[in-house]
Amino acid sequence: MGGPGTPESGGPECRDPSPGAAALILLLPATTLHLLLVARSGPARLLGPPPHLPRLSTLWSPRVLLLLLAWLGLQAALYLLPARKVVEGLELKDKSRLRYPINGFQALVLTALLVGLGVSAGLPLGTLSEMLLPLAFMAILTTFIFSFLLYMKAQVAPASGLAPGGNSGNTIYDFFLGRELNPRICSFDFKYFCELRPGLIGWVLINLALLVQEAELRGSPSLAMWLVNGFQLLYVGDALWHEEAVLTTMDITHDGFGFMLVFGDLVWVPFTYSLQAQFLLYHPQPLGLPTALAICLINAIGYYIFRGANSQKNTFRKNPSDPSVAGLETIPTATGKRLLVSGWWGMVRHPNYLGDLIMALAWSLPCVPVEGHSMRLGKISASAYWMSRYGPDPLTFTTDLTPCEPLGLSHLLPYFYFLYFFALLVHREARDEQQCLQKYGRAWQEYCRRVPYRIIPYIY
């Protein structure tokens, strides 16, 4: 999403960007709440109206806010622990480089240990799954306040610290895109912290809570729930293991830290990326072993392409004479950097997006078996926790499952992530192409000629 005056947008004279930004500021939180409500409703219709509108008293909860702040505090404390490695980011406008701690995987492991200790001491992790609505609501409020503070902080930031896109002078638009590139207090980098810690680790914790809740309700977690948890844990573990690679993404090097990324990191990722596990808790799906193995294979293929492509580029950028990439064909560019034209990057221009998309598909498939019977909520029985907090709610869990018609493709909800992600990556790819064309000019055109497909070979 380029700013007015940037090549992506076509210049400030084109149109006022604030209505679009304002609409997204309202629509994104509304969509999140809609998705959470729909996932727990019987018919789970993505495109229909929400099954009911929750009362404000069911969303507003100071206790849940405390829990959220404790989570953010814990992750911030883990971020500040001594890191096994500290690396420098890319060069900034003023020729300086920021330093970043590499301890994200350590934070994941320590969080897992703390949660494990808590559970063995009687912490009811499963009840987290019943707090998702108020938790998402309080996270949305926190996001608004945090983005406002970031906007204010940018007023006193030096011009060299501002992002290229979010400084148009249009308040709503700049609030949305973010003014400051790398907002920090001392060495604490807010964007880097939010991109990889509370949201990503929160996502797998929510998934785990849904798995635990399913085990409590039905005796054991379903195979589909195991698969979704396993696949997404692998994805998050991989992101934190290769934490350093995030420093070269456009989110860190180009985009300001405003509402869009704050909301994306702290609300969108944990609450909508866990939608498949949420769906499965309320709509358990029987999954045969052969189908499960086929889905694992699809995920493994996706991961192989995603990791292979990302590692190949990262290794090449760090050390082009590394033996694993030294034999690959390249094109020279005027900047002195070279572009890979063989290996993964000779197959399509964004092989890492292709792998990511294949994995996204594999995450949806356990939720929509094509064979056998789907299960849906039968008799309704709210849990004691929910009843005490919110009163009887016809949308709460049951252990009593009744078969219903196979969901198959008739249900879009489990595919929501895939569809959204496809749109996100197509948009992201177009932005990246613009930036690469500007950076590399004719060399990029030559690359496009030699590697004509963007994401999907022979199709797109």
Ligand SMILES: NC(=O)C1=CN([C@@H]2O[C@H](COP(=O)(O)OP(=O)(O)OC[C@H]3O[C@@H](n4cnc5c(N)ncnc54)[C@H](OP(=O)(O)O)[C@@H]3O)[C@@H](O)[C@H]2O)C=CC1
């Ligand atoms: N799950 C999620 O919600 C999201 C996941 N992602 C994932 O994050 C990962 C990173 O994605 P993203 O930051 O968008 O971009 P990429 O990792 O694809 O990086 C793009 C950059 O790579 C370099 N590059 C492009 N082509 C070549 C080539 N042929 N040879 C060498 N270098 C090349 C260019 O930068 P330069 O030349 O300057 O090095 C270009 O700007 C992806 O795997 C993506 O799928 C991204 C967004 C959301």
Ligand SMILES: CC(C)CCC[C@@H](C)[C@H]1CC=C2C3=C(CC[C@@]21C)[C@@]1(C)CC[C@H](O)C(C)(C)[C@@H]1CC3
């Ligand atoms: C709210 C909007 C609709 C969209 C917001 C977009 C954000 C959710 C994504 C923008 C780039 C992201 C990345 C990851 C997560 C999603 C967001 C924040 C990422 C951390 C996921 C794990 C990957 O391995 C990665 C490469 C580290 C990703 C970096 C980009």
